[in-house]
Amino acid sequence: MKLFIVLWSAILINLSGYAQAKFPTGTESDYAIKNFKFETGDVLPQLNIHYTTLGQPIKDKNGTVTNAILIMHGTTGNGRGFLSNLFAGNLFNPGQLLDAAKYYIILPDAVGHGKSSKPSNGLRMKFPAYTYDDMVAANYRLLTEHLGVNHLRLVLGTSMGAMQAWVWGYTYPDFMDALMPLASLPVEIAGRNRMVRKMAIDLIKMDPEWKQGEYTAQPKIGLTGAISSLIFMTSSPFQMQKGSPTKSKTDSSLVLLEQRYFTSLDANDFIYQFDASRDYNPAPYLSKIKAPLFAINSADDQVNPPELQLMEKHIGSVKRGRYILLPISDKTTGHGTHSNPTIWGSYLQELLALTAKE
Template sequence: MFSIRAPALLLSVLLLLPFLLQAATNDPVPTEGDFIFRNVQFRSGETLPEVRMHYITFGEPRRDANGLVRNAILILHGTTGSSAQFLRPEFANELYGKGQPFDVSKYYLVILDNIGHGKSSKPSDGLRGKFPRYGYRDMVELQYRLLTEGLNVNHLRLVFGTSMGGMHTWLWGQTYPDFMDALMPMASLPTQISGRNRAWRRVIIDSIRLAPDWNGGNYEQQPHGLRIYAEMSWFMGLNPILRQREAPTLAQVDEALERAVAARLTTADANDILYAFEASHDYDPGPGLEKIKAPLLAINSADDLINPPELRILEEEIKRVKNGRAIVLPLSEETAGHGSHTKAVLWKKELVRFLKKTERKRIPTERKY
């Protein structure tokens, strides 16, 4: 006999279904939030009355007897990226599970959207060309403030960053040298941006800023120069072998490029892109490399067009880091050019060794909030 309780029971099951599926798969669930900074002044001298920083976290912070958080890991994304890139299977499925390197039952992961990116404050929110000019050092300072003021994190087990996040990691090591146990910059170099890396960025900047329809950032529709950003990103992102395999004929190259460009232009905003690329203007960690105290493991790949190994910059500059070590992954069927930085299977074993080497004798189990 059909009971009137059945619809209510069915509704309850439907509401609980996402949680039941989550429990069945044992996938870690992130916590999402925003922190608001008031009256923020940038190194340019410009100010904002309010800056929103978006973040996601996994796990819970654990403190030692002295009140220091001992299990927090800060994960930093690249230029035009966001925290979402670290939820993709090639990264999250390799690192976040039980017994994996960033096991969320052991560690407290903090993954943020930098200013100008993702769900954090950015030009496209409304200020457009009047948004303050920010630099990498402004970004690192806001990361630090989010941890200390927003999340009450006073120490990091590890700072891990990819591409721009890797560059931020080098800055973290010298700006806050006693704040972390270890540093792991990926797909980056500890030197001022120059050579081809600066040139392709300058092409993107000029294609937007010099476009007649950019109009000082007050455009009615996305300026045509934004297309060059999308094309250059496709060109620089992967290695030539993968591109040739993806598109071995003239027609296939054109088709692949059009697909990639169309995908990027669906969500990209010219002001956001312009500001993100111009932000690297103050990146120059070279003079401060000797200030880095924490053990540092830098990993690049041999097929990275943005950080070409032929220059041997990483191998030479790492000598100035007291506890530094550098690895350049050789070209293989698995490497993906600059994008190797989020393909965790390529470097997971090195991460495991590095975490073990830098681990303290005792990980506290008491949880305090």
């Protein structure tokens, strides 16, 4: 989630040791999808999908795009969040695994996020109640109708984007060569995960200043409660103790973190973003996934705790699936480990080699 891009980026860049700031910044643009129909049946006359691209598409003699890579962000984030020293600086530079001179990299803002259409654009709580399936469908149309991409070399996602990677795998099983979901589980959102999401939503709605979504200023009390839920779930106890070893340091760090959240979050957008997972459940469809899939989680991820053993239970249903659990180390940062390719890059290299075509 976006929290770790904000909180731990400086720490992680130091840990990586060789992050480079030479990667291209990419080109931003928009695609307006007319009369987009959501799973609810609601139709939006125009759904705007904002995106960033790096590199250029390459086609083979049959007209199939061979070098397109789709990378999807987490809840409350946006595509340009990947253009950091930590992520892009260790992947997109010349000679690196996802060299932007070699690959056509597509970084969309999901429905309800970034500069794509979202409740805060004006519809507020009248905006269609979108799902992850709607996000995937919108991105598919962006690729095929607008960008001319008819095949993906790789689908990679972090957190919410990782969950969408599973959906991509079984919805469009012939569309990609490889899948890498980072920090996710291919099961229904339930248990503590669902409770925390619902509590965060309820805390906003219980604030009288929310006003059924018609507020003129952000409902700060409710939003503060929602942020507390985020911090608890996505943080790393080890890294938080390391970064804030005293009471005064902890209190000042919390104030800074909350301030950063308040400048980037909208209460209605937040409600929609956290409710979008309500119908997510790839488990019944995993056997439809054809492409090799490497699912990577971190042992200190409180959103997807390994002790639940849910991945072990379901990964066998993916014909060419593999589960990698990263052990806790001084470099892992809980859920935010998904944004540090210096930790999991070797597995990406292996997956790319495994799916390379002669």
